[in-house]
Ligand SMILES: [Zn+2]
Ligand SMILES: [Zn+2]
Ligand SMILES: [Zn+2]
């Protein structure tokens with residue numbers, strides 16, 4: 001556990017120091033996530049969220065939350081950005097930025113979104129911002145330690161499984 | 163009940179005869195839904211679905227299903243098309259076409275997608291197609307009779323409710 | 325379409341006249357759905373829902389809605405009742421009653437719940453009640469016309485499907 | 487970040503050494519999670535999962551996964567156990583055990599389930615087991631670092647938020 005946890009910490013610092021993308025691109029991504037927030041359809045929570053997803057070819061896909069009178073049917077900004085990108089042929093992502101109106105707190109992805117993010121890899125960057133556009137960054141996999149991944153489905157099962 | 167049901171039938175014929183959009187636009191919509199299917203990320207079900215959503219200003223937003231190793235995290239093609247359109251400023255829709263590879267059966271939206279569709283109105287058209295692009299059409303509201311709508315949330319409650 | 329719709333109407337009357345279960349059992353089911361509502365965890369919508377599910381062996385499984393600060397993670401009362409019953413070995417259901425605090429409107433299942441209900445058959449009864457315990461009843465399949473069912477997954481596909 | 491991460495590691499060891507519940511109770515919980523797995527309705531993934539949830543008063547609520555032909559409608563074992571417990575009046579939980587048939591891998595909760603778990607507190611124990619009933623344990627909050635919580639919804643927003 002210790003070894004794994006040290007590695008975990010290492011990853012965090014790694015992502016701060018040696019990002020896969022240059023800082024002006026990240027600034028643009030963060031700015032777009034804040035702009036995307038303005039399209040949020042959030043009449044029930046009044047909690048608007050925006051996201052901007054950087055695809056491997058440089059394309060940016062934006063998203064916002066889209067709520068529903070039946071609350072469980074809502075879809076988050078991060079997943080909106082993901083499905084939008086996939087529907088346009090993208091499956092490799094470098095980074096996602098997330099924006100909300102929270103003044104003193106970073107907006108982090110919910111558990112459902114984290115699971116959606118790692119479906120497309122555990123090693124890409126999540127920029128969690130405040131309303132002033134300052135941020136913290138973590139790898140997708142760090143946000144869901146010990147995660148259930150596509151590989152889990154193919155894990156060897158016990159013989160008397162069913 | 164009878165009155166309501168007759169009205170229901172009337173609606174169906176109405177939508178066949180007097181569509182809000184012309185037939186060449188509908189043919190384009192259906193064609194795009196079948197093309198959108200090619201982007202489906204469906205490694206778990208191997209069941210690819212595409213959708214094309216006609217916004218009130220003529221814009222078309224396409225979608226595909228985006229699955230997840232954790233099955234409940236998947237998002238359908240119809241909802242992909244909806245959240246994509248909303249994230250680009252659209253909230254009024256005229257029609258959606260849905261496509262799958264099923265040879266002899268129309269593809270109809272799942273219950274979750276139907277609830278998402280009626281969030282944006284109960285009177286617009288759903289074109290449910292076969293792989294040969296023939297189709298049936300129903301209004302969003304007909305696909306979810308007696309539906310729970312945004313108005314339900316504001317319904318008067320009994321005084322000792324909690 | 326007309327034939328199907330007539331059949332639809334016929335079903336509705338059928339379910340009123342010749343229920344699979346006797347009326348005192350239904351009264352008990354409805355009463356239990358209203359009691360189950362008191363356990364609802366609904367701090368976000370303040371919209372409490374209860375459900376009571378009658379299994380084929382006479383067992384009744386109750387449920388309530390369980391919301392989440394991340395709205396899309398909430399689970400409805402009807403689905404709570406279903407998964408609870410399944411987790412105790414039941415898969416055949418005769419009827420479900422649904423209760424809310426709405427004074428003048430029946431509470432009907434959302435699209436997601438309707439899809440969950442038909443996973444276990446399209447011919448069983450849904451009692452949608454008002455706060456005074458009066459109700460309307462429809463078959464699960466009637467609530468989701470032209471539904472995507474377990475059979476759809478096995479439908480023959482076109483050869484060049486992928 | 488380092489301080490936080492050290493604290494993170496500390497938590498992990500803490501939960502191993504000084505559990506809130508005695509070890510025979512935990513053994514029972516784990517055993518029940520494996521038994522609950524037998525009720526799983528998983529015809530689509532063929533991946534059966536069980537869960538057993540220990541409530542603060544000692545009651546144990548079991549759950550299994552309940553899938554759907556429309557994959558996104560499935561509900562995981564952990565959430566089944568939670569909604570079942572809530573529907574019976576429980577809202578304080580001490581521990582949850584999770585079981586699958588994976589031979590050489592622990593089963594960990596998906597992101598959606600993690601979000602559901604922390605709705606009821608970030609400091610209770612998650613026992614993630616292998617098929618031989620060995621396990622790793624983590625706090626709910628450790629499984630979702632930097633999580634969006636019920637408090638986030640009430641965070642102060644910027645004045646020009648909408
Ligand atoms: Zn989310
Ligand atoms: Zn759907
Ligand atoms: Zn529902």
Ligand SMILES: [Zn+2]
Pocket residue numbers: 232562563564565595596597598599600
């Ligand atoms: Zn889960």
